[in-house]
Amino acid sequence: MQPALWTSKSGLDGQQTELDNISNNLANVKTPGYKKGRVQFEDLLYQKVRAPGAENSQSSLLPSGLMVGTGVKVVSTQKDFSNGNPIRTDNALDMSISGRGFFQILQADGTIAYTRDGSFQLDLNGNVVNSKGLLLQPTITFPTGVTGITIGEDGVVSTQVPNSSTLTQLGTIQLADFINPAGLEPIGGNLFVQTDASGTVLLNNPQTNGLGSIDSGYLESSNVNVVEELVNLIQTQRAYEMNARALETVDDMLKFVVQSL
Amino acid sequence: MDKMVFLAGAAAQETMLAQGISANNLANIGTNAFKAQLQNARSQPMYGPGHPTRVYSLTESLGNNFAAGSMQSTGNALDVAINGQGWFAVQAADGTEAYSRRGDLSINADSLLENGRGELILGTSGPISIPPAQRINIGEDGLITTSPFGHDNAKVVVGRLKMVDLDSKSLIQKEDGLFHTITGSPADASASVTLKSGMLETSNVNAVSELINLINLARQHELNIKSMTIAQDNDEASARLTQISG
Numbered sequence: 001m002q003p004a005l006w007t008s009k010s011g012l013d014g015q016q017t018e019l020d021n022i023s024n025n026l027a028n029v030k031t032p033g034y035k036k037g038r039v040q041f042e043d044l045l046y047q048k049v050r051a052p053g054a055e056n057s058q059s060s061l062l063p064s065g066l067m068v069g070t071g072v073k074v075v076s077t078q079k080d081f082s083n084g085n086p087i088r089t090d091n092a093l094d095m096s097i098s099g100r101g102f103f104q105i106l107q108a109d110g111t112i113a114y115t116r117d118g119s120f121q122l123d124l125n126g127n128v129v130n131s132k133g134l135l136l137q138p139t140i141t142f143p144t145g146v147t148g149i150t151i152g153e154d155g156v157v158s159t160q161v162p163n164s165s166t167l168t169q170l171g172t173i174q175l176a177d178f179i180n181p182a183g184l185e186p187i188g189g190n191l192f193v194q195t196d197a198s199g200t201v202l203l204n205n206p207q208t209n210g211l212g213s214i215d216s217g218y219l220e221s222s223n224v225n226v227v228e229e230l231v232n233l234i235q236t237q238r239a240y241e242m243n244a245r246a247l248e249t250v251d252d253m254l255k256f257v258v259q260s261l
Numbered sequence: 262m263d264k265m266v267f268l269a270g271a272a273a274q275e276t277m278l279a280q281g282i283s284a285n286n287l288a289n290i291g292t293n294a295f296k297a298q299l300q301n302a303r304s305q306p307m308y309g310p311g312h313p314t315r316v317y318s319l320t321e322s323l324g325n326n327f328a329a330g331s332m333q334s335t336g337n338a339l340d341v342a343i344n345g346q347g348w349f350a351v352q353a354a355d356g357t358e359a360y361s362r363r364g365d366l367s368i369n370a371d372s373l374l375e376n377g378r379g380e381l382i383l384g385t386s387g388p389i390s391i392p393p394a395q396r397i398n399i400g401e402d403g404l405i406t407t408s409p410f411g412h413d414n415a416k417v418v419v420g421r422l423k424m425v426d427l428d429s430k431s432l433i434q435k436e437d438g439l440f441h442t443i444t445g446s447p448a449d450a451s452a453s454v455t456l457k458s459g460m461l462e463t464s465n466v467n468a469v470s471e472l473i474n475l476i477n478l479a480r481q482h483e484l485n486i487k488s489m490t491i492a493q494d495n496d497e498a499s500a501r502l503t504q505i506s507g
Contacts, residue, residue, distance in 0.1 A: 002277055004284040011288030018291060040365060040377040041292040043285075046436045049278060050321075066300075067322045067434060068278060069285030072292055075377060078367065080337060100395065177410075179393040180368045197370040199393070202410075210395035210410035239290045242468050246284045249475050253277070253482045260486045261493075 003047065003070060004250045010071030011243035014041055017074045018236045025224045026233075033084070033117030033190050034222035036229075037077045044070040081181045084116075084223040086215055092149040093120045093128065096220040099212020101175030104137040104203075105130055105191060112137060113191035114176050114184065114201075116220055128157075132189055140171045151216035155206040175211045177202045264315050265495075269488035275302065275320040276482040282322060283474050286466045293377060294342075294363040295464035296325040296434075297471075325440075327429040329362075330465035332457070339366040341399050342462040343424065347454030348432075350383040350423035350447070351376060351439065358383060358447040359439035360427065362462055366399075374405075380439070384420040385450055391419060401455045426451035 018039045028034040052065035086096045095118035097103070102114035115130065123129045126142040142149070146159040155173035178184060183197030194201055207213045282300045289295040300322050307315040332342055341364035343349065348360035365377035374382040374389040381388045384405075391397065394407035394417075403422035408415055425448040432440040442448060 002281070004277065004281040007281060007284040007288050011284070011290070014288065014291065039291075041289070041295075042378045043289050043292050043295055043438045046434065046438060048436055050319075052433070062321075064321045064323055066278060066320055067298070067436070068281040069289070069298060069438070071285060072288040075379060078365075078377075082336065179372065180370075182367055183370065195370075199370075199372075202393075208411065210408075210413070236291070238468070239287075242287050242290065242472060243284075245472060246280075246287050246475055249479045250277075250280055250284065253280070253479050256483050257273070257486055260490050 002250055002254065003068060005247060007069070007071040008243050008247035008250065010044065010073060012240060012247070014039075014072045014074055015236050015240040015243060018232070019240070021077055022229050022233050022236060025229050026226070029222050029224045029226060029229075031117075031190065031222050032119050032219045033115060034224065035079045035081055035116065035186075036222070036224045037079055037186075039077050040075045041072050042075045044073055046070065078182055079184070079186065080223065082223050084221040086218040087221050088217060089219050090217050092151060092216050093122070094118055094217060094219045095120065095151060095173075096215045096218040097175065097206070097212045098215055099210075100177055100181075101206065101211040102177070102181075102192070103130075104174065104176050106135040106137050106139075107191070108134070111193070112176075112201075113187065113193050115190045115192065117190035118214075119219055130190075136173070138171060138174060140173070142170065151214060153207060153213040153215070155214050172205055173214060174203050175206050175214075177204065177209070177211055266489055266492040268315060268317060269485045269492065272318045273482055273485035273489070275318050276478050276485060279320045280475070280478050280482075282320075283471050283478065286471050287468070287475075290464050290466045290468060292464050293365050294330060294361065294462045295466065296327060296362075296440075297464075297466045298434075299323040299326055324429075325434055326465055328465050330463040333461045333463050334459060335461055336459050338397055338399065338458060339368075340364060340461045341366060341422075341456045341458050342460040344401075344455045344457050347424050347426050347451065347456075348440065349376070350425060350450075351380040352383055352388065353380070353435075353437055353439050353441070357441070357445075359435075359437070359441050360425065360432065360448075361439055364456070365461055378438075383423045385423050386420070389420040389422070392417075399456070399458045401457070402452070403454075403456060422456070423450045424454040424456065425449065426454050 021039045025036045046067045046069050049066040054062045105113045107113050120128050128136040128140045140157050145162045148160045150158045157170045158167040161168050179199035184192035185195050279300050282298050286297045303319045305317045305319040351361050353359040363376045368391050369375045372390050395410050396408040398406050405419045406416045
């Protein structure tokens with residue numbers, strides 16, 4: 001069948017993926033620690049119908065050939081790991097990382113996932129867990145009856161235990177870093193897992209080795225820029241319409257052939 | 262009679278091919294630094310005794326529109342766009358040096374710098390390896406510097422993007438979609454090409470002109486088909502004339 005039909009179809013597919021991505025970004029505009037995605041397009045291979053310089057007659061060559069492109073495809077969706085704005089919540093267990101780094105979360109299957117979402121709570125045993133109830137690593141457990149939670153910029157968690165006038169240190173929150181954070185795989189639930197492309201995890205305390213500091217009482221908001229997404233939405237919708245028009249035009253041409261001949 | 266139907270039929274087929282180029286341009290309206298393909302039709306006379314009345318139409322891709330796409334600000338340090346004329350050198354699938362203006366760079370699993378199509382970006386001495394770093398900075402002249410972990414103000418020079426200043430006439434697009442020099446030999450890096458960091462060059466497809474082109478080609482195609490039906494009518498008319506009336 002006419003290649004133009006499939007070319008337009010690939011364009012529609014691509015714009016549809018872009019639209020899915022924009023919708024996902026917009027849907028997550030209020031998700032703490034969410035990182036916006038970006039769709040990367042790539043033009044497909046070109047079909048050489050006539051090579052330039054092909055022999056036209058015994059004594060002349062075609063000055064230029066005919067190369068017809070075969071459309072577009074989505075190569076990847078890239079995450080943008082720029083920091084979102086810190087929002088003040090006054091809840092001591094809400095943490096935002098200013099700078100590089102990820103919190104480590106122990107998943108149900110025993111593997112570690114990484115997140116920038118710092119909305120932590122306590123479970124029934126006094127352990128620090130994320131909003132899905134998964135443990136923060138290294139585990140920090142609050143004894144019963146504690147008053148006041150203090151988390152320092154360097155990740156040291158301390159509290160006031162009953163019948164004591166001094167603060168007791170409960171542990172230090174370690175942060176994870178990657179050579180190429182864009183290579184992390186998002187698995188939902190604000191979590192990312194390590195891949196070959198991200199490189200191996202580098203664990204360090206906050207404020208060391210280039211890692212950011214922990215701001216207690218703040219949450220990192222989503223880094224989605226609503227205006228940018230809406231502009232993208234308009235652009236994508238128009239691009240979709242134009243590809244649909246190309247498809248329709250080619251279809252009309254074929255229809256005309258069928259009806260006339 | 263025969264030449265009329267064949268001429269019109271061949272022209273209709275060529276118009277469809279031209280439509281393919283338009284459809285490809287529209288499909289790539291969101292592909293970064295895509296260069297729209299240009300097409301035109303050329304008259305192709307048949308040579309030989311008794312043939313000069315047959316002039317076939319031939320669709321050609323003339324090359325590409327090398328105008329710069331519009332610049333989009335992204336704020337990402339690894340997004341770079343060439344300012345004015347110039348090209349980035351990339352490694353084509355066959356290992357040769359090819360050229361692209363695509364600047365949405367990222368670091369792959371082997372710590373090498375690649376663009377959004379997955380082609381390795383070439384520096385002045387081959388592919389560029391980026392060591393683990395807290396911050397990566399690409400200067401206007403393509404110089405890549407990094408700050409090691411914990412040393413935000415220190416600068417380590419990692420390499421330099423190879424940027425060349427090639428005349429559009431000396432470049433040809435191949436099946437891989439990349440631009441190659443016509444001679445096949447790599448060009449020298451040019452110091453006059455500069456880039457902007459935090460920007461992306463978008464596709465240079467002009468949607469309106471592609472749509473007009475689409476309509477134009479569709480009408481042209483209808484005319485060709487119409488000519489074919491007229492050829493049929495003529496044929497039937499002459500067939501009737503030759504019938505012996507009873």
